[in-house]
Amino acid sequence: MGIVFFSVNFFDSSRDLDEEILKKIIDLAVLAPSAFNLQPWEIIAVRSPEAKQRLYDAALKQPKILAAPVTLIMVGDKDAYTEANDAWWYMRDVGTPDDKIRGSIEFARNVLYNTELKRNNFAVRNTSFLYMSLMYAAKYYGVESHAMIGFEEDKIKKEFNIPDNKVVVLLICLGYFDESKTLYPRLKHRGYEEIVRVV
Template structure:
């Protein structure tokens, strides 16, 4: 519960503090327990860590300094074709459920998510969005701060990092440690149940 309330979108990262590969792996492994449609997990991540890659990404984010200051920025990618037969999850489901049930589930997924371009986009973005929030909570669990970014050049990043036709950038998430010499604004009020929910 503390991870939820302690998470903040941190604008200022301490560039002297690193995130090693083992810690990043722990964060992603925990985050990947996020739910997804048919457990298809139609997502990928590029971890931008090198100075060269950060420089490329910086230009495509309008010069947001957190890209350079944070030890790693994740490019969260949604796969619009993640429901199709090439997804290895179907083989796992087949081993668990049998060929007939899996074939039925695959047909249902294709009808639900692949029948129009809009549905493909919704499929990719909604599932990758679930992973993204899970990453930020998992990071906080391990004492790591984060900041999501969507004010970016989506197509430019897709091209620069060679994502391929069916994969789209959903958001960026910088991970690192808050620069204690800076100050965060107080947490802004959130809409409460009474403002959010209409019961029908």
């Protein structure tokens, strides 16, 4: 059946997540696609007790944040479509001429991301690709995860010095299941017949 996900609500606070494993998870996950390969994301890895407490207070006091060895704050950059992002020029590595790269930059600025809503969607959608990739990568390395959208973005941005041109997309707790606990039963997931409309 392949990889099966459960959102792990209970993390073993006695087990740390090795820094090298975390690096491997992230280095595998960043192979996720993004528009123009612009990679408009960054990650704040919350590990210290002090930082966990600040995040806990800004994320509706969810206990898993204190128990998990690390929680990742997934941040999307609404301005990453501009020429200031040197990822545009990675296209040179595969032979794309500069005039075509500049044409893509102009198209992004004038058509694709020419409103605040489009810029926000650009950051959120692309960072979401990385987010799901992280969950698969974590599972590959034997690490459990919990996806979180319950938080107060303004408080997280203030606590972790995240500027206005960036958006807190999601949080993801990583660690190991507390075997003394019982996972909640899996609820029904709708399948192909219920969600697919073929046209």
